[in-house]
Amino acid sequence: MNLNQLHELPQELLYIWHAHRTGILLAAGILFAIVRLGLHWRSNRIDKYVLKHEIIDKTSDDTPRRSVVAQPEITPVNTQETTQTTNATRTKEPRRVQGNKSRKQTPNQDGDVLEHLQIYIFYFTLGGSTKAYAERLAANLNGASATNQKILPVEVHDLAEVDYDDYFITPPKSAQRSTASVYLILLPSYNIDTELSNFLSHMEDTHNDFRIDTGSLSTLAGYSVFGFGDRQEWPTEAQGYCTQAVEVDKWMAKLTRRKRAFPLGTGDIRKDVDQRLQEWQSGVEGILADLADGKGLGEGVSGSGDAVESGDEDDTEEPLASDSKPRRKVRSDAGDLEDIKVPIPVDFTSLGRSAATTNAPKAMVPKSSPTYASLTKQGYTIVGSHSGVKICRWTKSALRGRGSCYKYSFYGINSHLCMEATPSLSCSNKCVFCWRHGTNPVGTTWRWEVDEPDLVFEGMKAGHYSKIKMMRGVPGVRSERFAEAMRIRHCALSLVGEPIFYPHINALLAMLHAEHISSFLVCNAQHPDQLAALGPVTQLYVSIDASNKESLRKIDRPLHRDFWERFIRCMDILREKRFTHRTVFRLTLVKGFNIDDEASGYADLVERALPGFIEVKGVTYCGTSTAAGAGLSMQNVPFYEEVSAFVLALEKELLRRGLDYGIGAEHAHSCCILLADRKRFFRGRWHTLIDYEKFFQCVESKKPFSPEDYIGEATPEWAAWGKGGFDPRDVRVDRKGKPKVVEI
Numbered sequence: 001m002n003l004n005q006l007h008e009l010p011q012e013l014l015y016i017w018h019a020h021r022t023g024i025l026l027a028a029g030i031l032f033a034i035v036r037l038g039l040h041w042r043s044n045r046i047d048k049y050v051l052k053h054e055i056i057d058k059t060s061d062d063t064p065r066r067s068v069v070a071q072p073e074i075t076p077v078n079t080q081e082t083t084q085t086t087n088a089t090r091t092k093e094p095r096r097v098q099g100n101k102s103r104k105q106t107p108n109q110d111g112d113v114l115e116h117l118q119i120y121i122f123y124f125t126l127g128g129s130t131k132a133y134a135e136r137l138a139a140n141l142n143g144a145s146a147t148n149q150k151i152l153p154v155e156v157h158d159l160a161e162v163d164y165d166d167y168f169i170t171p172p173k174s175a176q177r178s179t180a181s182v183y184l185i186l187l188p189s190y191n192i193d194t195e196l197s198n199f200l201s202h203m204e205d206t207h208n209d210f211r212i213d214t215g216s217l218s219t220l221a222g223y224s225v226f227g228f229g230d231r232q233e234w235p236t237e238a239q240g241y242c243t244q245a246v247e248v249d250k251w252m253a254k255l256t257r258r259k260r261a262f263p264l265g266t267g268d269i270r271k272d273v274d275q276r277l278q279e280w281q282s283g284v285e286g287i288l289a290d291l292a293d294g295k296g297l298g299e300g301v302s303g304s305g306d307a308v309e310s311g312d313e314d315d316t317e318e319p320l321a322s323d324s325k326p327r328r329k330v331r332s333d334a335g336d337l338e339d340i341k342v343p344i345p346v347d348f349t350s351l352g353r354s355a356a357t358t359n360a361p362k363a364m365v366p367k368s369s370p371t372y373a374s375l376t377k378q379g380y381t382i383v384g385s386h387s388g389v390k391i392c393r394w395t396k397s398a399l400r401g402r403g404s405c406y407k408y409s410f411y412g413i414n415s416h417l418c419m420e421a422t423p424s425l426s427c428s429n430k431c432v433f434c435w436r437h438g439t440n441p442v443g444t445t446w447r448w449e450v451d452e453p454d455l456v457f458e459g460m461k462a463g464h465y466s467k468i469k470m471m472r473g474v475p476g477v478r479s480e481r482f483a484e485a486m487r488i489r490h491c492a493l494s495l496v497g498e499p500i501f502y503p504h505i506n507a508l509l510a511m512l513h514a515e516h517i518s519s520f521l522v523c524n525a526q527h528p529d530q531l532a533a534l535g536p537v538t539q540l541y542v543s544i545d546a547s548n549k550e551s552l553r554k555i556d557r558p559l560h561r562d563f564w565e566r567f568i569r570c571m572d573i574l575r576e577k578r579f580t581h582r583t584v585f586r587l588t589l590v591k592g593f594n595i596d597d598e599a600s601g602y603a604d605l606v607e608r609a610l611p612g613f614i615e616v617k618g619v620t621y622c623g624t625s626t627a628a629g630a631g632l633s634m635q636n637v638p639f640y641e642e643v644s645a646f647v648l649a650l651e652k653e654l655l656r657r658g659l660d661y662g663i664g665a666e667h668a669h670s671c672c673i674l675l676a677d678r679k680r681f682f683r684g685r686w687h688t689l690i691d692y693e694k695f696f697q698c699v700e701s702k703k704p705f706s707p708e709d710y711i712g713e714a715t716p717e718w719a720a721w722g723k724g725g726f727d728p729r730d731v732r733v734d735r736k737g738k739p740k741v742v743e744i
């Protein structure tokens with residue numbers, strides 16, 4: 001290049017710039033963007049690499065590299081790790097926990113092979129008696145598990161001597177991943193300041209310490225508490241009986257995240273402590289065996305862990321359908337059984353001839369059907385293809401010492417010993433107040449497969465017991481009632497559907513009686529032939545939902561066209577049955593439907609059937625769309641005074657006709673009053689209770705017998721008219737679980 005050309009270079013460059021500046025700028029911009037993106041991607045990879053290695057370091061090293069502020073829902077990854085963390089931090093700095101999200105583990109849920117079960121017994125004592133009980137319990141458990149290699153010798157610790165940090169912040173160091181630990185805590189109660197008060201404060205502090213996982217004992221396999229108290233000085237829990245055991249049980253539920261392995265047991269040191277402790281021990285032994293077998297706590301409903309227990313059940317007698325919202329109608333063969341078009345429907349009244357039908361019958365509630373899904377969602381256990389079982393709210397209530405249903409006051413039935421079941425989920429009515437609407441199948445004929453009665457019976461019992469077991473972790477469940485509940489004494493065949501619809505109903509009843517389970521069978525007065533053929537039943541109910549044809553049509557919405565004729569025939573059959581069966585009318589009063597001016601109509605029916613008893617009950621509003629569609633609202637639920645006024649009017653009307661009925665008992669809590677034939681009033685008292693053992697003797701004698709043969713003792717004073725009828729052994733509570741004052 002010569003000098004001239006060199007001179008012209010700037011001009012040349014300027015020219016090139018002007019001519020190509022857009023392209024140049026664009027290319028530079030693209031290049032810059034590529035470089036930035038490359039750098040960004042590279043730094044991201046480094047970050048990830050560092051993080052990954054930090055995590056690996058953290059889980060493999062005794063000393064945590066990072067501390068993460070504990071969130072309410074965090075929990076240690078495993079026992080060992082947590083113990084190490086706590087140890088490592090306790091000496092150097094405030095306690096720290098790592099913040100991995102809870103996986104709600106139990107040792108054997110981790111997939112670890114459970115090798116051992118370590119039982120720790122903790123006790124507190126001042127006078128020495130609880131120590132003696134703890135040592136005896138340890139000896140018993142060691143003896144019982146001597147042959148089980150998985151259960152390690154029991155460790156016994158005095159709470160006054162242990163360092164709480166070693167056992168009650170996290171489980172002990174000795175607890176390995178493959179060793180499940182169970183705490184059994186035996187405690188007296190003292191209303192004075194003792195070490196026990198410190199223990200309780202420690203539990204509260206641990207739970208509330210923001211640096212510690214709120215469920216820091218959740219890696220335990222389970223726990224159970226037994227309290228010793230003195231009922232003579234502290235008669236009820238509210239007055240102080242075993243209060244500290246109750247408190248510890250609640251805090252343990254929180255700290256373990258609901259690992260209550262067996263309900264809190266309590267024993268009166270002056271009276272029943274040995275028996276209660278023995279019952280509790282037997283229950284605990286069962287759970288320990290399950291845990292050692294790697295079965296975990298089972299499908300138990302874990303306790304809420306709430307220090308203030310919530311009344312987690314509504315106060316209505318019948319549970320509401322869980323989804324009371326209007327439901328889209330699902331059309332399917334199985335879902336809407338009423339609409340199934342089976343070519344030749346078989347009238348179940350002539351089932352013996354069903355072999356003539358060529359089409360094989362179907363399952364009433366197939367597993368794949370929406371009906372099945374809906375019923376199981378509501379808590380029913382479907383047994384076989386057409387039966388069901390469910391524990392009623394009163395069974396739960398009695399397990400928690402919150403009262404039994406009116407049948408305890410009237411007939412001596414303990415609700416926690418009662419199984420509610422039906423062998424036929426199908427019904428021939430669509431009553432407006434039935435809370436199962438939209439779920440249970442309906443039909444006038446039995447068009448389905450028939451399960452054998454032994455299958456139905458065994459399935460019902462298994463379903464019931466499994467539901468009872470699910471209650472063992474629920475706060476407030478009394479251990480002695482829980483133990484008693486594992487032996488069914490009564491069966492209410494009234495759950496849903498129509499029990500006598502089942503072709504083998506008599507065989508099923510015989511199976512119940514053979515196991516000394518009493519039977520209360522409720523039918524809807526629509527199946528006269530089955531009613532006539534019915535064998536022995538402890539108590540035979542007929543639902544009387546209206547006193548005249550029009551009302552019955554409006555309320556029961558029966559599927560049979562000849563529903564009134566069927567109803568009246570049933571009245572006549574009942575009149576005959578009164579010599580062989582304890583017959584009961586069950587009236588459900590619905591304000592605006594069947595109360596007003598109907599006392600005389602009901603009296604007509606009583607005069608016709610002459611039942612031994614008349615139960616009158618105010619309807620429970622279930623809030624379903626069906627109820628609403630039928631014009632039912634809370635306005636239709638009568639007050640207790642209105643039910644009482646109706647009963648008095650009916651009693652008067654019956655007397656006017658020379659029918660001697662009187663008020664035998666009441667249960668104001670469930671708005672229910674019992675009228676009884678005055679023959680049951682003798683020796684100055686009503687006798688509405690049942691002697692169940694005598695009933696079984698009568699059945700076993702195979703000779704004819706009458707309801708008078710098994711009249712029980714006098715109706716308790718507290719259930720008499722004007723006394724309310726609430727079981728005095730129990731505490732009535734409101735929706736929040738707070739004791740409730742009953743006004744009669």
Ligand SMILES: Cc1cc2nc3c(=O)[nH]c(=O)nc-3n(C[C@H](O)[C@H](O)[C@H](O)COP(=O)(O)O)c2cc1C
Nearest residue numbers: 125126127128129130188189190191229230241242
């Ligand atoms: C000073 C004192 C206070 C007590 N307070 C209660 C109490 O509040 N509630 C209760 O149920 N029992 C209470 N008790 C009864 C004890 O809990 C009961 O006797 C227990 O078995 C004592 O156990 P220990 O011998 O292991 O100390 C109390 C006993 C004493 C001596």
Ligand code: SF4
Nearest residue numbers: 392405415418420492
């Ligand atoms: S009789 Fe049995 S099933 Fe019926 S409400 Fe009472 S406890 Fe429940």
